[in-house]
Amino acid sequence: MTATAAPRPPGMRAVRIWLTLVAMLIAVMVLVGGATRLTESGLSIVEWKPITGTLPPLTDAQWHAAFDGYKQIPQYRELNAGMTLHEFKTIFWWEWSHRVLGRVIGIAYLLPFLWFLWRGAIAPEWKRALWGIFALGAVQGAIGWWMVASGLSQRTEVSQVRLAIHLTLALIIFASIVWTLRRLSHRPPVPAPGRLKITAIALLAMTFVQLFLGALVAGLRAGRSYNTWPLIDGALIPSADRLWFETPWWKNLFDNHLTVQFDHRMMAYALWALAAWHAIDALRARAGRAASGALWLFAALSLQALLGVLTLLHDVPIDLALSHQAMGIVVLTLAVLQVERLTAPEIVTARGSSATLAKQVG
Structure with a gap:
């Protein structure tokens, strides 16, 4: 572009x-x-x-x-x-x-x-x-x-x-x-394979979903309901009759304490795994600043996951809970920056030469 x-x-x-x-x-x-x-x-x-x-x-x-x-x-x-x-x-x-x-x-x-x-x-x-x-x-x-x-x-x-x-x-x-x-x-935009752009966009979208799920957990006080890890309700994956007992079924996604916290955990695992893959792929592709950005994003997500587990195990003390929330803002910032650096358009200058600059604003 x-x-x-x-x-x-x-x-x-x-x-x-x-x-x-x-x-x-x-x-x-x-x-x-x-x-x-x-x-x-x-x-x-x-x-x-x-x-x-x-x-x-x-x-x-x-x-x-x-x-x-x-x-x-x-x-x-x-x-x-x-x-x-x-x-x-x-x-x-x-x-x-x-x-x-x-x-x-x-x-x-x-x-x-x-x-x-x-x-x-x-x-x-x-x-x-x-x-x-x-x-x-x-x-x-x-x-x-x-x-x-x-x-x-x-x-x-x-x-x-x-x-x-x-x-x-x-x-x-x-x-x-x-x-x-x-x-x-x-x-300037970062030259990188198209697959890196796709995974970066996926990470940003999943980050927003995870933040929404985290807010549901907070609103339900679900973090105080199941305070064990890695097990939840005595299992890695709770039984279906515990996850889906509300009717209609979709209410479980918003009202069932167990389902909401389980969804938040599963999204965290998926985010961490995709961020790890994105970082490895960026390093293999020698993507320069995109590789550095991917590593920073993976590190931030790892720390965020650790804070989430500690917050859960300690029954949501305010200091850990706010640290977890603050780290979520850091993760979001890094995810936005990663997508932007990989999708910034090329600029053709007024003289007609191609310049690898970010989109001009004036």
Whole structure:
């Protein structure tokens, strides 16, 4: 694939710095969201006020009003009856921090973006993509409230499916920014066999599936249900009547604690095996930077698997669980970079010579 290079607009270094900072903020937000879930704090704020909700309670009366609102939902009545105001404040601050960080990310994205547009620092072909990322961020805020609302009336926790969608969309936004940053760096594509591109794309797709499955495990607290490894429920592969007892059958994929955790484990094994094959293949093909990227991805997946096992065996302590989640972000980043370096298009310069450069942005 080739494209013709155009004059590069000014200020691209500033654009890359801006996107890097936004990506870092999203990574922090994912971890704060993980801590919010692990501390059972996500339902402590029962209203969605995009503007006025930025300020926390400032007086005793406001704190008691917020606490009274929490007392009306099933989670308080069934799990936390008798909670003190001091204990409520602890979970409130986690959820408030998560929501405020989301607003900060929106501002940190939109205002510099408008500035760069005004200054002409962003090439026309990238404007639509960057507006698309902003739109996904707006949708993410609505999905966050849709997720919280699922736990305010009939449940004592949010829907694990909505939680998984919420996390996956956050990581799609993160991955889109990482991809854009890579393309803005003007790095040359890596000559490599087509099969390496296919396995790299497969690894990225499987990584997103695995992150979705991990969110289901987290939402169901399934990591606390079966705390042995490599056996699960006393076997490497549990019996079919334990994996598929829900009706209709597909509900087991989302509601059955054993099936959800088993799927997460099996996907981890498949990911690790494919990453090992991809690394070996890249080394044999002498694929240069692609081989290095494949080795880094395999190493990150190996560490991620180790953290997952340790988190399981120790009954999901918050430090190990957040380390596992953070490593998942690292794995996703490396998977995105590997696909991009293997699929970057060639550029035909304005003089007509073929340049092995990444796709130009201006």
